[in-house]
Each structure stands twice: as structure tokens, then as C-alpha cells.
Amino acid sequence: MIEIGIAAILLVLGYFVGGAREKKHFEDLKRREAVHIRTVPIRTDPGPELKSGETFLVMASVVIASDYFKNFVGNFRNLLGGRMVNHESLLDRARREALCRLRDKAASAGANQIVDVHLETNFLDQMGAEVSAYGTAVKA
Amino acid sequence: MILTTLDYVPGREIEEHYGLVNGSTVRSKHFGRDIFAGLKNIVGGELKAYTELMEETRNEATQRLIAMAQSKGANAIVNIRFGTSDVAPGAAEVFAYGTAVKVR
Numbered sequence: 001m002i003e004i005g006i007a008a009i010l011l012v013l014g015y016f017v018g019g020a021r022e023k024k025h026f027e028d029l030k031r032r033e034a035v036h037i038r039t040v041p042i043r044t045d046p047g048p049e050l051k052s053g054e055t056f057l058v059m060a061s062v063v064i065a066s067d068y069f070k071n072f073v074g075n076f077r078n079l080l081g082g083r084m085v086n087h088e089s090l091l092d093r094a095r096r097e098a099l100c101r102l103r104d105k106a107a108s109a110g111a112n113q114i115v116d117v118h119l120e121t122n123f124l125d126q127m128g129a130e131v132s133a134y135g136t137a138v139k140a
Numbered sequence: 141m142i143l144t145t146l147d148y149v150p151g152r153e154i155e156e157h158y159g160l161v162n163g164s165t166v167r168s169k170h171f172g173r174d175i176f177a178g179l180k181n182i183v184g185g186e187l188k189a190y191t192e193l194m195e196e197t198r199n200e201a202t203q204r205l206i207a208m209a210q211s212k213g214a215n216a217i218v219n220i221r222f223g224t225s226d227v228a229p230g231a232a233e234v235f236a237y238g239t240a241v242k243v244r
Contacts, residue, residue: 063194
């Protein structure tokens with residue numbers, strides 16, 4: 001009985017607090033991306049060959065955990081099969097956050113674009129997902 | 141040392157190739173550094189200690205990459221790529237590789 005009570009509390013906490021934190025994060029990402037699209041455009045290909053300018057390597061990463069409610073729903077979804085929306089939104093947040101940090105780092109070092117961007121994802125046992133991004137920052 | 145993911149260095153000419161260089165480091169994923177990790181699994185969010193740990197690990201792999209290129213007499217590494225692999229339960233390897241060159 002106590003176990004069920006604790007699980008119920010964690011589910012409610014996960015649903016409300018986790019949901020609110022996710023919503024806040026998405027809003028934050030949207031705001032930062034709107035600035036970045038003007039200041040530090042990125043591309044995944046090397047782009048046209050540069051004749052001059054300074055280039056340097058930039059890296060950024062983020063480790064992010066899902067909430068209790070989403071994990072719980074995810075476990076059920078796992079039994080039934082189908083899209084796991086909970087994991088989709090987690091990875092979306094992580095990738096966008098990693099790219100935002102990459103652009104912040106490049107911009108603070110004076111770069112005005114990043115080319116040849118690569119993304120990488122890996123799971124840290126039960127803890128969460130790590131996404132790292134790296135590329136070449138260009139100071140024209 | 142010039143580091144780039146591109147296969148050239150803008151405005152510079154590659155005059156010598158030293159071949160593939162790599163650097164790797166294996167870290168345990170269990171550190172107990174983040175006592176809030178358990179809490180974060182309830183409400184979700186960033187695990188900052190782990191982010192820092194993975195960044196440190198990547199920087200270390202990069203340092204080893206640079207050291208190997210320096211020992212060959214290179215002054216730049218082009219075409220750099222990173223990778224991660226789970227080598228054992230609870231352990232993560234981060235590796236970096238690229239081509240060591242001398243640019244003029």
C-alpha cells in the first residue's frame with residue numbers, strides 16, 4: 001500500500017513538475033534559436049571552400065534525464081509497441097540544447113557561422129541520454 | 141595546433157601528411173558525483189555533473205589526439221571526428237581521430 005502511495009506521488013510529481021520543466025525548456029530553446037538563426041547559422045556540410053578566415057573546433061554536449069511519469073508511460077508503451085513520444089521529446093530537447101550550446105560557444109569566441117556540424121547520441125545506463133555536437137566554427 | 145572537422149585549413153596549404161592520429165579515454169559512468177541524479181529521474185532535466193563529466197572526457201580524448209599529432213611533427217589536424225562506445229557495463233569510451241598534417 002505504501003509503495004503504491006509513493007509511486008502515485010512520484011507519478012504526479014513527474015507529470016506536473018516534469019511537464020512544466022519540459023515546457024519551460026522548449027520555450028527557452030525557441031527563444032535562443034530565434035536569436036541564433038541570425039547570429040550563428042549552422043550547416044551540416046562543409047559548405048563552399050573558404051579562402052580565408054579563422055576556423056576552430058567547437059564541441060558542446062548535454063546529458064538529460066526523463067521524468068518519472070514519462071518513464072512509467074514509456075514502460076507501458078514498450079509492452080504495446082508503437083511510437084514512444086516520451087523519448088522523442090527528450091531527444092529533441094537534448095539535440096536542440098546541444099546545438100544551442102555549440103552556437104553559444106562559437107558566438108562567444110567571435111565566430112559567425114558553424115560548418116560541418118555532427119551530432120552524436122548515446123545512452124548513459126538508466127540515467128538519461130547524452131547528445132554531443134561538434135563542428136568547425138568560422139570567424140570570417 | 142589547428143583543429144578542424146574540415147579537410148583543409150582556409151588560406152593555408154597542406155604540405156605534408158602524417159596519416160591517422162587518434163586519442164581515446166575510457167571513463168566510468170558511475171561517479172556518485174551527482175546526488176541529484178536520482179531526483180532528476182523523477183522530475184526530469186539536465187544532469188549537469190554528467191554533462192561536465194562527458195565534456196571533460198571529450199577534452200581529454202582531444203588532448204591525447206593533439207599529443208599524438210605533435211609527436212609526429214604536425215601543426216594541424218584535419219577531418220576530426222568523435223565517437224563514443226560502451227566498452228563494458230558502466231564504462232564509456234570517447235575517441236577522437238583525424239589526419240595529422242603540416243600546413244604552410
